[in-house]
Amino acid sequence: MTDARLSSPAALRNRDPILDVLKSVLPDSGTVLEIASGSGEHIVHFAAALPGLTWQPSDPSDTARASIAAWLTAEQPANILPPLDVDASANDWPVAAADAVLAINMVHISPWAATLGLLAGASRLLPAGGPLFLYGPYRRGAEPMAASNIAFDADLKARNPEWGIRDLAVVAAAADTLGLSLDRVVEMPANNLSVVFVRR
Numbered sequence: 132m133t134d135a136r137l138s139s140p141a142a143l144r145n146r147d148p149i150l151d152v153l154k155s156v157l158p159d160s161g162t163v164l165e166i167a168s169g170s171g172e173h174i175v176h177f178a179a180a181l182p183g184l185t186w187q188p189s190d191p192s193d194t195a196r197a198s199i200a201a202w203l204t205a206e207q208p209a210n211i212l213p214p215l216d217v218d219a220s221a222n223d224w225p226v227a228a229a230d231a232v233l234a235i236n237m238v239h240i241s242p243w244a245a246t247l248g249l250l251a252g253a254s255r256l257l258p259a260g261g262p263l264f265l266y267g268p269y270r271r272g273a274e275p276m277a278a279s280n281i282a283f284d285a286d287l288k289a290r291n292p293e294w295g296i297r298d299l300a301v302v303a304a305a306a307d308t309l310g311l312s313l314d315r316v317v318e319m320p321a322n323n324l325s326v327v328f329v330r331r
């Protein structure tokens with residue numbers, strides 16, 4: 132590509148399985164805030180499939196926001212807003228409201244403070260019944276992780292000791308203290324999970 136658009140092979144593989152779950156999780160109308168949008172490919176795909184929703188991408192990375200903006204220029208979707216600079220760990224996000232919040236592949240590739248900030252931000256913004264959707268690999272207590280996730284976890288920690296695959300129960304406990312109840316866990320391809328919390 133000759134512009135700022137980035138493309139992720141993983142995003143192209145997982146976007147349809149994720150979309151299938153989102154169809155049963157998201158409201159029919161309102162604004163969906165995506166945290167850690169990365170390349171922007173997911174949100175472009177989801178917004179085309181679910182045109183009744185307004186989609187708000189975000190990412191703290193300049194490169195990611197340039198890629199998202201380039202995808203918007205190329206595809207001209209009517210229901211995606213320009214990307215925002217949102218660091219999940221910040222106490223204040225430059226977002227007025229959201230009816231649903233998504234974070235795909237962020238929790239394990241950011242410090243724990245980003246997950247705590249994500250949960251707190253979703254709790255601040257979501258109305259009662261509003262969903263927070265997470266996607267990625269998780270530990271499940273003492274259950275052995277798949278070999279691919281053990282290797283991935285080691286690789287993440289070698290890249291940054293503050294990164295790593297989180298225990299779902301620890302994430303759920305932190306969410307619960309912030310008013311987010313674990314609603315659903317869906318097994319996904321390649322040893323990933325979709326995890327849905329709902330604002331009480």
Ligand SMILES: C[S@@+](CC[C@H](N)C(=O)[O-])C[C@H]1O[C@@H](n2cnc3c(N)ncnc32)[C@H](O)[C@@H]1O
Nearest residue numbers: 142167168169192218219220235236237241245
């Ligand atoms: C592995 S990429 C995932 C991108 C996209 N969601 C996907 O699945 O293709 C992780 C993303 O998390 C973002 N990120 C890292 N730390 C963050 C933070 N504290 N708040 C919000 N996003 C963050 C990065 O900039 C990056 O775009």
